[in-house]
Amino acid sequence: MNSKKLIYKIVENWPAKVLSIAIALILFVFNRMNTLTTRNLSVPLVIETDESLIPSNAYIKSVRVTLRGEDDSIKSILDRDIEAYVDFSRHEIEGWYRAPVQIRRKESARNVEPLEIAVTPMEISVQLERKASKSVPLIAMIRGKVASGYDLVSHSVSPSEIVVSGPVSIMDSLNEIRTDPIDLDGRNGDFGIIVNIINPNPVFVIKGSSMAEFNGQVKQSVPVRNYEGIPILLSALDPAFEAYFENMTGSVRLEGNQNLLDNFIPADGFLSVDCSELIMEGIYLLPVTVNLPSGFTLIRNEPKEINLTVTEKGE
Numbered sequence: 001m002n003s004k005k006l007i008y009k010i011v012e013n014w015p016a017k018v019l020s021i022a023i024a025l026i027l028f029v030f031n032r033m034n035t036l037t038t039r040n041l042s043v044p045l046v047i048e049t050d051e052s053l054i055p056s057n058a059y060i061k062s063v064r065v066t067l068r069g070e071d072d073s074i075k076s077i078l079d080r081d082i083e084a085y086v087d088f089s090r091h092e093i094e095g096w097y098r099a100p101v102q103i104r105r106k107e108s109a110r111n112v113e114p115l116e117i118a119v120t121p122m123e124i125s126v127q128l129e130r131k132a133s134k135s136v137p138l139i140a141m142i143r144g145k146v147a148s149g150y151d152l153v154s155h156s157v158s159p160s161e162i163v164v165s166g167p168v169s170i171m172d173s174l175n176e177i178r179t180d181p182i183d184l185d186g187r188n189g190d191f192g193i194i195v196n197i198i199n200p201n202p203v204f205v206i207k208g209s210s211m212a213e214f215n216g217q218v219k220q221s222v223p224v225r226n227y228e229g230i231p232i233l234l235s236a237l238d239p240a241f242e243a244y245f246e247n248m249t250g251s252v253r254l255e256g257n258q259n260l261l262d263n264f265i266p267a268d269g270f271l272s273v274d275c276s277e278l279i280m281e282g283i284y285l286l287p288v289t290v291n292l293p294s295g296f297t298l299i300r301n302e303p304k305e306i307n308l309t310v311t312e313k314g315e
Helices: 003-011 014-035 071-075 258-263
Strands: 036-049 053-055 062-070 082-088 095-100 102-105 115-120 123-139 150-158 161-167 177-179 191-198 211-220 224-235 241-244 249-256 271-274 282-287 296-302 305-312
Touching (some): 036 053, 062 071, 062 082, 082 095, 249 258, 271 282
Parallel strands (some): 224 271
Antiparallel strands (some): 053 123, 062 115, 082 102, 123 161, 150 211, 249 296
């Protein structure tokens, strides 16, 4: 077959041949589309701004991303490898701005083909304001009571301070950041837990981790009791002398068994001052002795010493 006949065969009935090819392409694409599957993701939304500005209005924190592609391919894509962002970085002046939501494909999503990506919503608007930062204390929110017979003697939270950034117009009102509530109910020993840090305003940005470490010390309670108005007696005072001091009663705070504390009555001489070494008139500063019976621990006593005025009898 010569070239003329070949060309003639090719162009012969060309409209029908073109139509056949077009139909074949349409059927191929239609078949390909029918073999594609979809997958929906909820992706965190990143707002990119000039370093001196920050959004001052609440905005959506995540967007819906729909992936369309071959079943095995889109199933292999990790959620973290689809990143949604809005770029406001070219704006350097405060004001309202609108921009489209864009998608970055990373790692496992980078080379997947075919892959169609749709995002909802397609754009957002924010108000940008000058950014300010400050360090504020982190406060542990404690609720409930430890087990009966125990006390929370101390606690700490780490970090103790948090650096927060936000719109300059509202940063002055921020004085502290709090944790999620920490439940003490039923605890009878030292414990440590990881708790969330609560962001009080969605326009604030907390630097670092959103978690904190709380440690509490829980010890068994030790019963204590205060005793007031206990007479202070002078012991071994030379009969040739007489003595005087102000506030002739004292008080003590004792620790011990609950039953002992409930039934304890200070005996005569429980608080005393030793005068055995006084051999002449004068004013003396002398310690007060607590004659403590067994089973008790002295936490404190008042007074610890007295000013004693000593004179000879008859003068």
